[in-house]
Amino acid sequence: MVKQEYGKSQVYFVGGGIASLAGAAYLVRDCDFPGQNIHIIEEMKILGGSNDGAGDEEHGYVIRGGRMLNDETYENLWELLMTIPSPDHPGKSVREEITEFDNANPTHSNARLVNRQGEVVDVLSMGFDMADRLAMGKLIVTPEEKFGKARINDWFGPHFFATNFWYMWATTFAFQPWHSAVEFKRYMIRFMHEFPRIQTLEGVTRTPYNQYDSIILPLHKYLESYGVDFAMKCTVTDLQFKEGDSITVTQMNISQEGEGSVIPVHEGDLVIVTNGSMTESSSLGSMTAAPKMNGKGSSWKLWDRISAKKTGLGNPSSFDDHVNESKWESFTVTFQDSVFFDLMEKFSRNRAGTGALVTFKDSSWLMSIVLAFQPHFRNQPDHVKVFWGYGLYPDNVGDFVKKKMCDCTGEEIMAELLYHLHFEEHKDAIMVTANCIPCMMPYITSQFMPRLGSDRPKVVPEGSTNLAFIGQFCEIPDDVVFTEEYSVRAARIAVYTLLGIDKPIAPINQHQYDVRTLLAGLVTSFR
Template sequence: MTESKAYLLGGGIGSLSAAAFMIRDGGLPGENIFILETNPIVGGSLDGAGNPIDGYSLRGGRMLTTDNYECTWDLFKSIPSLTLAGKTVFDETIEFNELHKSHSMARLVDTRRAKVPVSSMGFSMPNRKELLELSLASEAELGASCITDWLSPEFFETEFWYMWATTFAFQPWHSAIEFKRYLHRFMLEFTRIETLGGVKRTIYNQYDSLVRPLQSWLAKQNVHFYVDCKVTDLERHIATNKLVVTGIHYQQGGESKTIAVKNGDLVFLQNGSMTDASSLGSMTSAPKQLTKQDCTSWTLWEKLAAENSDFGNPAAFNSSIAESCWESFTVTLKNPAFFDKMCKFSGNEAGTGGLVTFKDSNWLMSIVIAHQPHFIDQPTDVQVFWGYALFPDRVGNFVPKPMAECNGAEILQELCGHLRFDFDTVASANCIPCRMPYITSMFMPRLHTDRPVPIPHHSKNLAFISQFVEIPDDVVFTVEYSVRVAQMAVYQFLGIDRQIPPVTPHDKSLRVQFEALVKAFK
């Protein structure tokens, strides 16, 4: 296989991980690997950009744990830190979290700006029965059903739901299967959901702490990066009932180009994107409301799926923006007043509290105050925090319009209203809102056949690596899912005789089961 070439279409964490696994475990030379990315930088949804003058911006931040995320840490134990000589990314992350342990003391806040008691999950006996029935149902029984098909309306008013939904970004109309998978995968986190004690953080935002060191290592292995490069089509034919990719058509710098894919070469496609058609606003303008016509990631997958059902059904995920859209915002401050008041109110120093959710917010708004600096180039006199809201289509409590129509200044006004902070605390702040129409599209109700497996049965040299691929037991909307899919596809294609780290079965632990039972009855 050392003469083979690998073409990775999309520059997200899945493609970067696949490239690393091919080099580290498959012995493929880095110069034989080509990553083609539509945007000017790689990293996909793990982004982080800006500066202290124009403001920093993060579309999102994925929750990490060291009790799960087996494939992610298997990879990053091999990637050198950019900032600590002789350390890996895994080493620096563990050391950082030993110094800054998560223990939220203001997980939920009500309309009176009072901390909501969260020692109890707020379940009634019918709630417990419903949750147990859902968690024990098979995926065949759950099918394409929604969470609301299994849980009664009062369940969605429990303290548990407010904490679980905002930690993982679930909506009541999302897939019952995905909800069940989360209950099992993160049963250990259920036992400490009120403190977020299992959450681990990278030193900086995940672009600076995960993407940049991984890209740097790949570049030193002579991996080729083609950015501002839009793949438009694949030349393909069917041989012995298998799809064979023979060419890659792309546009770059206004020119149409083609790569010939030879016998023995491999192609990895990142099918779909949860941050496709995302748009940024400013302090004076709301983000543009982009639609599917503005997307770049779905078309090629749709072409392939139309030819063979083995390649999935993208329409299950990209057909209802109203059900998959929410909005985030990043705030850059040059006055410590907001951070000082927030730390005093919450009882948490920056970087130890996790999400603070305003449970009575019409937008269901949450914010997280990260350890500073949150960007690798962030000056010491600048602070950055991030927030998001699950219901941007609803009129605010303090601003009489939907969040989707609000600029950054109006979002700050709404936030200060919930906290009862004077607007002076954020008067010089720069708030950059971000609308993401497909951010929870992978949570949409689906059938088992709607997601292709990493290497479909009818594929000879094409693999799928994204959040829209089917692998058993694991959960989408995590860095781990993208890395695991990439590792599975690479190992299968290259015939690598090394065990992929299995999903840790916390839900089979008698201790974890007992602690979860105790938590459910508090």
């Protein structure tokens, strides 16, 4: 396909997350594709997918998941954002805006782990013994094809999971002991340069606001300026394929406002699908109600259907049929005053926005919280303060509130948090304006589930003429899921491959071949 052939060709993106937005941006920026022929189909009423951030002072704010950015490993994300105009600072890009903000508010955690006594733990030492170091070295050098569906706890002994390193690494990236050893290996290599400073998280790059306001909104505005079509509250329920061995989509089945219809896919049209979703089926609770556990949603059902029709489209069952191992619960707390923030800043010795995750290592829920720079939302009044937290073990009974986290109201989650902080004497002053909204996410770490190499489809499957996959559940060798970069890189690969664009894709930084990085990692392992 060359430029003069675009004419009536249409590109359909299934899903309105960052992968689809990035893909549309590459089409208009690098391919001169007409914006009005690009269609982003999203079942929710808002774009952004897992990069969300919504709410107001009256009803409370919600961020389902916290997204960590990194300056040295998000090669394609930063290149893209360098070309997206900032809506707040004319003449500046979103990348420049984020860099200036981050330089003014550098991250350096002074309270990464907290023990049962409410004391900040000295985490300079990783806590490894020789068996841990040997297992880590073996993990890094073993080829992926040797792992199969091995889990992290198949690779490491019990001592490893009690080290400072595990508590910090696991809560930074949301790993569980039963998650994929291959994904853990990839993270150890991809973020090897962060290993020596994992206790301070200095490598974290912050955005001025939550990721919806700081990244999704500018991308949306950029695409709107090119006339990109956004079909909201519209669900793609199935794809039909041409008979034969090739993979050619001929029709999309959609549902909108309860009415089913069909979009024909003509020769020259492309279909780019976000298969699976980390935050699909999430449920919100309130100060007086626990969130519900929802079942499988439309993006998983779509992947289930189409993978049964054609080989090479992956195996969604490895990811979407293990909810008890992929779920955890987050919570967003809105205050009408700064009482809690003042106490936390004194306790952590970090101004809000300069610390990182504060993890309560002895918490039965393995609970962590983080105080972002305020305001964290564009519409947030000056007197309002918002923070986010999560628990990796929602089925465990609390240490103070004797209930499973998943059964707790927002008020009970706050009570458990104040217990771990030993802030009980300030409880009344804190709780009087607190609005804690819990969020259950059944599939939030489904991308980390043990898998075979064929369980994730290639970005452009073998034999595909017009179908590509983007997001967190396609296969990109050597890169790591649960990152913005993975979605953006997939989108760039999909667009360039399907349209035959001969332009470079930013390569993965190979930190594991840098002698200084290797030496720093070795020294760190003996701290």
